[in-house]
Every structure is written in C-alpha cells, then in structure tokens.
Amino acid sequence: MAVETEAAASQLKALSETNINWERLDKTRFHINGAILFTAQSALLHPTAVVKTRMQVAGADLAHMRGFSVFRNILRNDGISGIFRGFGTSAIGSMPGRVLALTSLEVSKEMMLKSMEGSDMLEATRIAMANGVAGMVSNLVSCAYFVPLDVICQRLMVQGLPGITLYSGPFDVIRKVLRTEGFRGLYRGFGITVVTQSPASALWWGAYGAAQHSIWRSLGYGDDAEKKPSHLEMVTVQATAGTIAGACSSVLTTPIDTIKTRLQVMDNFGAGRPSVIKTTKMLLKEDGWRGFYRGFGPRFLNMSLWGTSMIVTYELIKRLSVKNE
Template structure:
C-alpha cells in the first residue's frame, strides 16, 4: 500500500491535470505546436495511404519506391498532397479531441477510484475511456477531412482521379454522393480510430506507471523530490513508442479497409466485404496489413512527437 501511495505521489509530480491549465493559452499555443508536428510527419501519412490503396499491378509497392515516385513527378510538394485540407480541419478536430480527452480522463479516474485497482490498471482504464470518447467526438470533423485529403494523396496513383485541390474534391464528392460521400467509411473510421485511440492512450497511461516503478519510483514513501525533466521526458517518450507499436499492430487491418473505401470512386464503389475479399485475393491475409511498416512508424513517430509536444504544451500553459 505504501509503494502504491508513493507511486501515485511520484506520478502526480509529473502529470498536469486539466484544472491547472490556462485554457486560452493552451489552445492558441497548441495550434502552433501541433501544426509544426504535422508538417514534420505528414509525408509518412501520404506514403502509408498510397501503399494501402496499391493494386497488384502497381509498380510502386514499397515505401522507398513511393517516395522516389512522388519526388520524381512532383518534388517535395508531392509529399504534402492534401496538407492544406488536413491542417485546416485538424485544428478544430484537435481542440475537440484534447478537451474531451482531458475532461473525460478526470471523470473516469473518479469513477473507478472506489474499485481500488492497481495504479497501472486505473491509468489504462481511465486513459482508454478518455481516448475512445475523444476520438468519437472528433470524428464528425475529422472524417470529411480524411476523405478529401486521402483522395488528394492518391490522385493519379494506381488509376485514381486527379483534382485541382481540396475544394474540387469536396465539390465532386458532393455532386456524386451527396453529404454521405464526405462521410464514407465513417463507421469504419469510428471502429478504427476509436479503439486505436483507446488502445493508444491506455497503453501510454499504464506503461508510464510500469516504467516509473521499474526505475524505482514508488518504492520509498519518503521520496518527495520530483524526477528531473529529462527523466520525465524519457519516460513519456518510451510510453509513446510502446503505445504506437501496440495500437498499430491491433488496428492496421481496419485502417487499410477504411482507406480503400474512402478513396474509391463513385462508379466502382465496393462494399466492406468486397474490399476484404479483394485484399485477400491479391495478397493473402497479409494484404490486410498493407502499409503496416509506415503505419507502425507513423503511429510511433506521431504518437511520441505528439505526446512530447502535448506534455510540453501543458507545462507551458500551467496557471501561475
């Protein structure tokens, strides 16, 4: 019991709760920080998406060949196809996500506190509930942005149509499919991103507690000094990598199916079952894991960069 109490004290010294934040500063500074992270890692999403929609006749079937092809035809801008659309929609979606995440996490911790579970288990449950809730609420903004940006990412690749920009995609989708066209794959997006978010945040929250315990924090009740900043950042980074690896391995098949559904044209709209059958027919069961390498790297890199930026943002925005 003493170790558990001390561990909670140690972790309390490293985590900043929602009620301690200057919300205005948090949103304004956060928009800038997450835009920077998106700029740095966006090309990975482009490569991952192209690999997921590649047919068996596509020449470019590896991440390296996709990058070479994009650089050869479009130069550096080719790695940022659809970026303008994504960054426009990402800011409101991120505001919704982070607000829901933090408020739900606090509530979830209070709800499960009477059950007297271990600290890692409490963290996994509370963070998992918060991650899933935040993802569900942000999907209403995110899915149309996802549909438009992915069509821009794969335009001209493996027989896909070309567009003059995000507005052109939206106009053509609305003309052919109506508002439903912008929400193609919504169910699968919810099924992909909500569990993925739940797994990611649950893994992140619990792995940090386990790592702190492994490092010896939480074994001495008299320990009062907070860990130094570099140790905190290292533990957070390790938690991000573990969370990204876990979530990518579990959710890649759903992400591959969702991506294919979203980029298909109106004239050849398949069902989910047809997409699965085609993937298995072309590449066997490993077809469901197309783009696993880039997705694994993407989720680990995005997750680690995002969580370090997020934790840094919270430290910047603590109320005086």
C-alpha cells in the first residue's frame, strides 16, 4: 500500500511539472497569445456553428436535412461568406471577453487549489474540483459580456431565412434590437444561459479532468514511479480528454442550446415578450421532442472539435506565456 501511494505521489509530481499556474505566467503575453490563437481556432469551427444555428432556427424543411446538406445549401446560396456570417463580429467582439474568461478561469482555479491544500482528498480529486469550480466561475463572469455578442452574431448567422429580420451589420442589429425591444433585447436568453451553461462548464472541466486522469492511469502512470510523460503523450492525452468532455457535454446540453438559440433570434412570438416557455411550446408544436435535438450533428462535431482544439490551444498558450526565468 505504501509503495502504491509513493508511486502515485511520484507520478503526480511528474505530471505537475508540466502544469503552469497563474503565478508563472507573463500576463500580457498570455492575453495576447490567447486572443490570437483562440481567434484562429474560432475561424476553423465557425462554419459548424452557422450550420447548427440555422438548423435550430429554420423551418421543418431545413431542420430535417443532414448537417452536411445544410452546409452545401448555404454554400450554394450564399457562397463562402455565408458560412462565415457573423465571424468578424464574433472574432473582434470576443477579444475583451476572452481576457475576462481566461483571467477568471486561472485566478479562480489558483484560489481553489490553495484553499484545498490542507485537505485529505486525493490530488487528482482536488485538481478536478478546482477545474470544475473555475470553469463555472469563468462562465458566470463572462456571460454578462458574451450573451449580447451571442445575440448579435446569431442574428447575423441566420440572415436569409424566412421570417428573419434583415440586418446590414452588427451595429444595425444593435440599433434595431434596442428600438424594438430595448436594452433587455440584447440579453435575450441570459437567464437560461447562466442557469445552464455554468453547470455545463463545470461539467466539461470535470469530465475533462476525470477523462484525463483515467487515461493516465490506463497508460500505467499511476503505478510506475519512474515513468514520465513525453510532450507528445501530454498533447495526445489532453486532446483525447478534451474530445470526450466535449462529446459528453453536447449530448446533455443540446436541448437547452436549441431553446436558447431560438429565444435569441426568433421574432414571430405573437403578442407579449418571448420566453422559455413560449419557445419550448413552439418547438414542441413544430417538431415534437426530436425538435430539441435539431442541429445535434453539427453541434456534436463542433463541441467535440472545440474540446480537442480548445484544450490543446489553451495549454499551448500557457507554454508560450511562461515568464522568462
């Protein structure tokens, strides 16, 4: 038992050598690198977000098409610019939000780890809990910024669909929303976003931590005190764990995401303000329970790819931002 405990402790020490905490980071380089690399990542995944959003908002004819068919339909009708609608607004507008999200994630994780230093829980459990709490805090802090941006971007993504208001650009979206709905219109779906995405963020980071720990154990690092992971192994394990976390999260959160997306972009609610209940009833009437999984294929692909690329990009940003010693 003592040998196993010593081996596990040695293994965790080896893995911790690759962990870069908030104090070791050059904050300026961290935020600049983060803005550049996460924008590049967003560019690669943006087409899947456009397809997903269109499928969630469109009528039954488009909603029942396969994701790739919707992608080809957008290309045929709108060209390359169609699959990148809203990207410019998202890329430029997201930069301050990314600084907010990255800072709150790292600071809250560091605080949680320090607060649990004297506890008797296993190191892997302590790290998983700290990551989960940090993910939730980061999402709560950044929602106030990202929800209005999400409303603007999604309205630009669905241009051309029947019954959707036409906009000439992001500022036209803001102007028309403020005129017809007031400031509250920019925060459509804020409540459901906070209530669902914060636990979902904690779930993602928790699943990532659990998956990564399980993979390391399956590779023998839990029992081999001398064995240390190579750089390639670290990237591979992080990417695999990120894919698993993204896939799990997409299965559980797609119904809520469909309701939120329709709530943010649809205009034809009749009398009264749009609400979660009205949106849910409309979706049930149109397509039954299967309607809650509209756009599941593109979203599953988006979140799986996002999970993989995000965590690899995130770890790369941290390695590039270590202070010169």
